[in-house]
Amino acid sequence: MLTDALCIRYYQRLTDALVESWQRGNRFTELQLYMDGYIASLRHSNALEPYLIHRLEEEVFRFLRDPSNFELAFPQTEVEADYY
Numbered sequence: 001m002l003t004d005a006l007c008i009r010y011y012q013r014l015t016d017a018l019v020e021s022w023q024r025g026n027r028f029t030e031l032q033l034y035m036d037g038y039i040a041s042l043r044h045s046n047a048l049e050p051y052l053i054h055r056l057e058e059e060v061f062r063f064l065r066d067p068s069n070f071e072l073a074f075p076q077t078e079v080e081a082d083y084y
Contacts, residue, residue, distance in 0.1 A: 002055060004048070006048060007055070010048070014035065014038050014060055019069065019070065035057075035060055042056070
């Protein structure tokens, strides 16, 4: 579980970008490459401590493997009750 505020912010940005990329038609391999590049840039910039980056990588990979995060939400239509 992520507890650092900055780490949570990076997690939210990354997962939002992954879902958006999925909706634009990119597939799992492209998403994984994007995630790897994002994590590599965090490591290179020293934006977070290495153990936080490792934890972030684990959480994002768990997010990426869960297919329910990439399903399209279909709004359910409300059925009108017939009172006659």
